[in-house]
Each structure stands twice: as structure tokens, then as C-alpha cells.
Amino acid sequence: xxxNIQSLIxxxxxxxxxxxxxxxxxxxxxxxxxxxxAYSCLGCHGIDGYRNAYPSYRVPKxxxxxxxxxxxxLKGYRDGSRSHPTMxxxxxxxxxxxxxxxxxxxxxxxxxxxAAGGSDAKDAEKSRPEAAQACVACxxxxxxSVNAIWPTIAxxxxxxxxxxxxxxxxxxxxxPLMTAQANLLAEEDLETLARYFANLDGLETTxxx
Ligand code: HEC
Ligand code: HEC
Numbered sequence: 001x002x003x004n005i006q007s008l009i010x011x012x013x014x015x016x017x018x019x020x021x022x023x024x025x026x027x028x029x030x031x032x033x034x035x036x037x038a039y040s041c042l043g044c045h046g047i048d049g050y051r052n053a054y055p056s057y058r059v060p061k062x063x064x065x066x067x068x069x070x071x072x073x074l075k076g077y078r079d080g081s082r083s084h085p086t087m088x089x090x091x092x093x094x095x096x097x098x099x100x101x102x103x104x105x106x107x108x109x110x111x112x113x114x115a116a117g118g119s120d121a122k123d124a125e126k127s128r129p130e131a132a133q134a135c136v137a138c139x140x141x142x143x144x145s146v147n148a149i150w151p152t153i154a155x156x157x158x159x160x161x162x163x164x165x166x167x168x169x170x171x172x173x174x175x176p177l178m179t180a181q182a183n184l185l186a187e188e189d190l191e192t193l194a195r196y197f198a199n200l201d202g203l204e205t206t207x208x209x
Pocket of ligand 1: 044074
């Protein structure tokens with residue numbers, strides 16, 4: 001094992017320990033109210049393969065994503081720690097309660113795959129590239145996150161995952177946990193990681209139920 005991967009794993013373990021005391025409360029959204037609010041979201045997130053105009057990457061799948069993570073992401077766009085212009089405009093007028101509601105609704109659209117826990121853990125382990133060993137501590141052995149405040153990445157669009165990793169590395173997206181992780185990765189591992197997690201069973205394109 002290379003030193004880099006050992007330090008990645010050590011870093012992950014330390015961070016998880018220090019964070020377990022500081023978890024936010026689980027989201028308490030009303031899915032019925034969230035369904036109304038999600039109508040406009042599905043114009044992008046509900047269309048298979050819909051792309052961000054520039055740079056071009058697929059709009060992320062949200063079906064089955066952890067509700068608490070969706071809340072953190074939406075507040076990030078609304079309050080300025082995330083900067084994507086379209087999403088800033090979408091989140092801008094939402095109240096805290098509306099964010100909880102829409103997150104609860106989107107999280108409920110995951111279908112059976114996420115509910116059942118995603119890919120078989122043994123299969124996922126067999127095909128796991130070495131660089132992904134550190135990721136599983138937070139994102140789960142098969143890419144389904146082990147903590148509701150961290151995103152599930154299994155089944156997410158490959159090009160969305162790749163651009164997210166690149167943003168953490170170049171500093172245009174920052175997070176206390178992911179920035180450190182991404183900076184320890186070797187450039188040539190980014191595509192391997194994005195492909196591996198995208199090919200596991202997990203998130204789905206949100207379809208109105
Ligand atoms: C015009 C298209 C469009 C619409 C409408 C839209 N989104 Fe998005 N959404 C995007 C794009 C593009 C991204 C990726 C942004 C980025 O890279 O930060 C995104 C990202 C997100 C993320 C972050 C996902 C992650 O994995 O971090 C959330 C959560 C989200 N959108 C929720 C919503 C909600 C809720 C609505 C409706 C209130 C909505 N979106 C409406 C295009 C859209
Ligand atoms: C210590 C916990 C931790 C570890 C280890 C970790 N991550 Fe993350 N990851 C997070 C958190 C927290 C976020 C959400 C950050 C944010 O809001 O931008 C995240 C976000 C991501 C995202 C963006 C997801 C989205 O929906 O936008 C990708 C891609 C990702 N991680 C990939 C990886 C990969 C690949 C590894 C292994 C090299 C890894 N992560 C290791 C905690 C971790």
C-alpha cells in the first residue's frame with residue numbers, strides 16, 4: 001500500500017472520530033409539502049442525463065440521497081458556501097422548513113435499491129480500486145453513506161462525481177472533510193474513483209411519484 005493511501009485512511013479515521021460528537025439533528029421534513037416544492041426542481045433533476053450547460057456535466061441524481069445531506073447542500077447554496085449560480089437562485093427563496101420538506105421528498109424517491117442498501121458489499125469490495133479504500137469510511141463500503149450528513153455517491157453520474165473531485169482539489173468547492181481527502185489523491189486516480197462509485201447501485205434520477 002502506498003504511503004498516500006495509508007495517510008488517507010488515517011485522516012478519515014481521525015475526522016470521523018472528531019465529528020461523531022458534532023452531528024446535526026436528522027431532517028424532519030414533510031414529504032407532501034416537499035412534493036409541491038419539488039415540481040420546479042424536477043425540470044432539471046427529473047430528466048435522465050440532463051446537463052449543466054457549462055462546464056458540461058450531468059445534473060446530480062437526488063433520488064435516495066440522504067435528506068440531511070440535501071439540507072446541508074441547499075443551505076450551502078442559499079447561504080453562500082456553495083456557489084453554483086443556478087442552484088443559488090433555486091435555493092435563495094427557500095425557508096429552512098421548505099428546505100427540510102423538499103429534502104425529505106427527494107430522499108424518499110430513491111426506489112428499492114438504496115432502501116435495500118445498494119450493491120452487495122462483497123461484490124463492491126472485490127472490484128474496489130486501492131484508491132477507494134479511504135472513501136468507504138464515510139461513503140460506505142458500497143458507496144451508500146454511513147452517516148445521514150454525508151452524501152451517498154453510489155450510482156451518481158460519473159461526470160458529476162469527477163467534476164466534484166476536481167473542484168475540491170482546485171478549491172472552487174470546499175469542505176473540511178473532502179478538501180483534505182481530494183488533495184491527497186493522485187491525479188490519475190480521480191477518473192478511476194468516479195467510475196467505480198458511479199457503477200455501484202444507488203442513487204436514481206428523481207421521478208415524480
Ligand atoms: C436549471 C436546472 C436546475 C434546477 C431547476 C434545479 N437544480 Fe439543483 N442542481 C442543478 C445543477 C447543475 C447542480 C450541480 C451544481 C453544482 O455543481 O454545485 C445541482 C445541484 C443540486 C444539489 C446538490 C447535490 C449534491 O449532490 O451535492 C441539490 C441538493 C439540488 N440541486 C437540489 C435542487 C432542488 C431542491 C431544486 C428545486 C428547488 C433544484 N435543485 C432545482 C440544476 C438544477
Ligand atoms: C471523513 C469522511 C469522508 C471521506 C473519508 C471521504 N469523503 Fe467524500 N464527502 C464527505 C463529505 C462530508 C462530503 C460533502 C461535502 C460537501 O458538502 O461539499 C463529501 C462529498 C463527496 C463528493 C461530492 C458528492 C456530491 O454529491 O456532490 C464526492 C464525489 C466524494 N465525496 C468522493 C469521495 C472519494 C472518492 C473519497 C475517497 C478518496 C471520499 N469522498 C472520502 C466525506 C468524506
